[in-house]
Amino acid sequence: MKLVVQVRLLPTPEQAAALEATLRAVNAAACQVSTLAYDQRVFRNYDLRKHAYTSIKDHYGLAAQAAQHVIKKVADAYAVLHANLRAGNLGKPGSARRLKAESKPIVFRSEAAQPFDDRCLSWQIDARTVSIWTVAGRLKDLTFTASAEQLKTLSAYRKGESDLVCRDGMWFLIATCDLPDRPVSLPDGFLGVDLGIANIATTSTGTRHCGKALNAVRHRRRELRRRLQAKGTKSAKRLLKKRRRAEARFAANTNHVIAKQIVTEAERTGQGIALEDLQGIRDRVRLRKPQRVTLHAWSFHQLGSFISYKAARAGVAIIHVDPSYTSQQCSACGHVDKNNRPDQETFSCTSCGFAEHADVNAARNIASRGVAGWAVSHAA
Incomplete structure (x- = not known):
């Protein structure tokens, strides 16, 4: 069973500025990739890499892994959009809402969440710090706060990507945790x-x-x-x-x-x-x-x-x-x-x-x- 654990980051002003610049850079790159995908009708992750990887990596100063995550984010966004279109969640063909969704590329907010994997982000649970890649270089000893239960879950079950989120001026990391399934008891009614x-x-x-x-x-x-x-x-x-x-x-x-x-x-x-x-x-x-x-x-x-x-x-x-x-x-x-x-x-x-x-x-x-x-x- 997959759960998420949200922890709050406590960056210094310099660290916060680096995190903000990183989100702006990766989301500007995501908008560029989205426009390219929409214009050329290329939506698969690996096909998009051929068209966009080098240009966004060099232009926005992204690390290799960060650039790949940007492209994957765009591909996933279009996959969700197309699934909603097929399911009719955006209205019938020809409806105003559906035409609006189909008539322009997906746009990413400048502070939209960005995923980080273990190559870009490492956790020091005991010290309550993380080390994270930014466009200004690697930030080390970035402090976070969490409850004892959250720390226990992170230490034992964290697996996969973590999302960097800025919300109302506060910074958060949302980590994916893969908990083992507990056997279901035979119900008495x-x-x-x-x-x-x-x-x-x-x-x-x-x-x-x-x-x-x-x-x-x-x-x-x-x-x-x-x-x-x-x-x-x-x-x-x-x-x-x-x-x-x-x-x-x-x-x-x-x-x-x-x-x-x-x-x-x-x-x-x-x-x-x-x-x-x-x-x-x-x-x-x-x-x-x-x-x-x-x-x-x-x-x-x-x-x-x-x-x-x-x-x-x-x-x-x-x-x-x-x-x-x-x-x-x-x-x-x-x-x-x-x-x-x-x-x-x-x-x-x-x-x-x-x-x-x-x-x-x-x-x-x-x-x-x-x-x-x-x-x-x-x-x-």
């Missing part, structure tokens, strides 16, 4: 998880991670953002820039907390975790306008991915099930009827009279489908 708007996540045991307070915070921040955008002054724009990642950090932290609690409960009880397969949920559901903002703004996919990787680290089985009619189906008798939901919170079966909180009932249906799906997929 499944913990169903229903994802929603009023409650971010509800488990089949009745635990509800309420979204009311979260939505209030997000509504307040959204209103502040709207007022600042309408104001349009320099100070308003400065504050908007300062706060632009605040909600993303807030959502990620909330999703981490919820995911950890769910995985801990499943691990403690010896159960697996059953999640809804929410692929394409934004295209399927029909909601009132106020709810659309909440649905499209909250990262349910991120929450699901956090649960999945935390479950894999803990050896907890996980399965994705079809979410169709889980909110209308009675978890006691199986009767499906939209009239079983008289309101958002309440589930009351019109057949057997069973009553429960609607999200808990849905989570129990997801848990049942998890048991059935596991039995089918792991039949002897």
Whole structure:
């Protein structure tokens, strides 16, 4: 299982200037290679090397390995673009969004991340320093800070490339770590998880991670953002820039907390975790306008991915099930009827009279489908 560890660099002003110059150089080179690839319709890594390697190495003062990483970055960017075009993620052929993506070469920001391998970057974990190549020469004894757990993970499992990132004037290295897969324990039943708007996540045991307070915070921040955008002054724009990642950090932290609690409960009880397969949920559901903002703004996919990787680290089985009619189906008798939901919170079966909180009932249906799906997929 692959994870990333992000550590913060603590460069001196001279070291920071060298790092900044390096990012500007490699991304300017990447833009040149991208234009060449687009004009000549050459997108494969090794073909691009024949056309661009010598010119960018000499013109931008790049080391040999750095120049190859620039070319590979461009090739990977076009591979992602073409995959999105084939999958229809950028619209149908002829649509404005698709034409915009196809009509010009990919452009790299001057501070876009740059990958470094072990030839360009070496770690001294015990000393908490790194040695990294820059256009100003090799920087040695560049200090970084990390938690004890991060240091342990880096020391034992770091493998492959690390990305140099500049974010809001701060410098980070994001290292790839390859952890061994933990054997999945045979589950004793499944913990169903229903994802929603009023409650971010509800488990089949009745635990509800309420979204009311979260939505209030997000509504307040959204209103502040709207007022600042309408104001349009320099100070308003400065504050908007300062706060632009605040909600993303807030959502990620909330999703981490919820995911950890769910995985801990499943691990403690010896159960697996059953999640809804929410692929394409934004295209399927029909909601009132106020709810659309909440649905499209909250990262349910991120929450699901956090649960999945935390479950894999803990050896907890996980399965994705079809979410169709889980909110209308009675978890006691199986009767499906939209009239079983008289309101958002309440589930009351019109057949057997069973009553429960609607999200808990849905989570129990997801848990049942998890048991059935596991039995089918792991039949002897």
